[in-house]
Amino acid sequence: MEENRNMLPPEGQAPDESGAVTSPQVHTDDVNEASPAVQVPESEALPVTEPAVEAQRADEAGESPIALHWEFGATPVAPAPQAPAGSHATRRFIGVFAAITAVFLAVLIVLLFLGDAGIKIYRTVMHERTVFVKEYDADVEGLLAPEEAAELVKRSTVTLVSRMATGTAIGSGFIYTADGYICTNHHVVEGALSLQVILPDGEAVDATVVGTNEMADLAVVKIEKTGLTPVRIGSSAAALVGESVVAVGTPAKIDYRGTATFGKISATARIVSLYNDDGVVNKKMTLLQTDTSVNPGNSGGPLANMYGEVIGVVVMKVSYFGGTVFDGIGFAIPIDGAKIIIDALIEHGSFTGTNPVATGRSLLGIGGIGIEGGYWYSDPADPARQKSLSEVAGYTYIPDDGVYVTAVNESNAVGRLAVGDVITHINGLAMYTVYDVIDQVNRYPVYTDVTVTLKRYNGDEWKTKVVTVQLLEER
Numbered sequence: 001m002e003e004n005r006n007m008l009p010p011e012g013q014a015p016d017e018s019g020a021v022t023s024p025q026v027h028t029d030d031v032n033e034a035s036p037a038v039q040v041p042e043s044e045a046l047p048v049t050e051p052a053v054e055a056q057r058a059d060e061a062g063e064s065p066i067a068l069h070w071e072f073g074a075t076p077v078a079p080a081p082q083a084p085a086g087s088h089a090t091r092r093f094i095g096v097f098a099a100i101t102a103v104f105l106a107v108l109i110v111l112l113f114l115g116d117a118g119i120k121i122y123r124t125v126m127h128e129r130t131v132f133v134k135e136y137d138a139d140v141e142g143l144l145a146p147e148e149a150a151e152l153v154k155r156s157t158v159t160l161v162s163r164m165a166t167g168t169a170i171g172s173g174f175i176y177t178a179d180g181y182i183c184t185n186h187h188v189v190e191g192a193l194s195l196q197v198i199l200p201d202g203e204a205v206d207a208t209v210v211g212t213n214e215m216a217d218l219a220v221v222k223i224e225k226t227g228l229t230p231v232r233i234g235s236s237a238a239a240l241v242g243e244s245v246v247a248v249g250t251p252a253k254i255d256y257r258g259t260a261t262f263g264k265i266s267a268t269a270r271i272v273s274l275y276n277d278d279g280v281v282n283k284k285m286t287l288l289q290t291d292t293s294v295n296p297g298n299s300g301g302p303l304a305n306m307y308g309e310v311i312g313v314v315v316m317k318v319s320y321f322g323g324t325v326f327d328g329i330g331f332a333i334p335i336d337g338a339k340i341i342i343d344a345l346i347e348h349g350s351f352t353g354t355n356p357v358a359t360g361r362s363l364l365g366i367g368g369i370g371i372e373g374g375y376w377y378s379d380p381a382d383p384a385r386q387k388s389l390s391e392v393a394g395y396t397y398i399p400d401d402g403v404y405v406t407a408v409n410e411s412n413a414v415g416r417l418a419v420g421d422v423i424t425h426i427n428g429l430a431m432y433t434v435y436d437v438i439d440q441v442n443r444y445p446v447y448t449d450v451t452v453t454l455k456r457y458n459g460d461e462w463k464t465k466v467v468t469v470q471l472l473e474e475r
Contacts, residue, residue, distance in 0.1 A: 205225060211384050213341050218338055366413055370433035402432070
């Protein structure tokens, strides 16, 4: 009785879906006649069956052999070694690729060695940006840490104590020369009956006022001391928005002298209009704006960069306006202009000439009154005028809101503006009252050209007209 056994198929065979084991097909493609034959010992040779004979005949004829049955217990003939399919094509591709790469590299090397006569490599910048580069004199030391800059400036910062008729006032200043000239603000010493300077080491010394300039709010005082440490003078023109700065002074009272506060430059040429008690602009100053904390008592003290150089004289802050409290809006007089005035005060006791820091208010050269458009007026120039929504005999119709021109002064406005014009815009900003005109023109330096948009009646209809007027300085 024949024994049934579960046998794994020999290597290279697998059962089909019915469970029968099939023999693998043997391909002899790409095997040349020189391939060695596998020798089978005679003792293990199988009887030649008809399929085997057919396979032998096909092999001799160069044809593909048919599948052979493998018999259990027999030793199969090992297939001749075959080259992988497509190996010749792969080798050809690799060879061609290598040749092209070698040529490209050779050309690239030659071009690089040729320099300007060869290729140029350009960098494409997807986003534009502005790069700021600051240059300093070779004698200036390098950038300091904030604490180093503060310590350097504190060596030259002083406290001023002014005895007024109403009490004692505290301010700040800085040593300008080693022989005792000190810079501060005009409003710190204005009206002082006596004056003392407290030096960085705490010594109090009597001082006298050498000269002041009210327009620029600068003053120079003198103490009888030598061997002092003057500040380093920098350049306010080199200041950049976002640059770190330190202010040193005496806020509030003497106890806080030498206080250092840190911040950034917020604007480099801010035009600040100053108002008199009547609420009218009486002068303009071009100042450095900073978010550094400055308070009453800091006035006259130094504002320095991180090289320890003074670039401004602290002068004021905006703390309250229009019923709103503000923080971080401080101002300093640019040292470039301040130095011109300080030097003149030291040498002559006064300053004359064109002020590099402050000017009188800018003037458009007209008189006017705010008026509401869409009404008929008995007299548009009369503050007590009557108005009507419907036409009234003898009344003048005003089509738009604006400022009704009541007079044209002897200025650049003559021949460009006329009585009866209604100014609606200046440099694109709508005008409603004469104070709007005053504020708008004083946002610009004197001798600046501004564009005035107006309505003018030509006898038949109102027409829009645009003129250019140069601002004048009030004398």
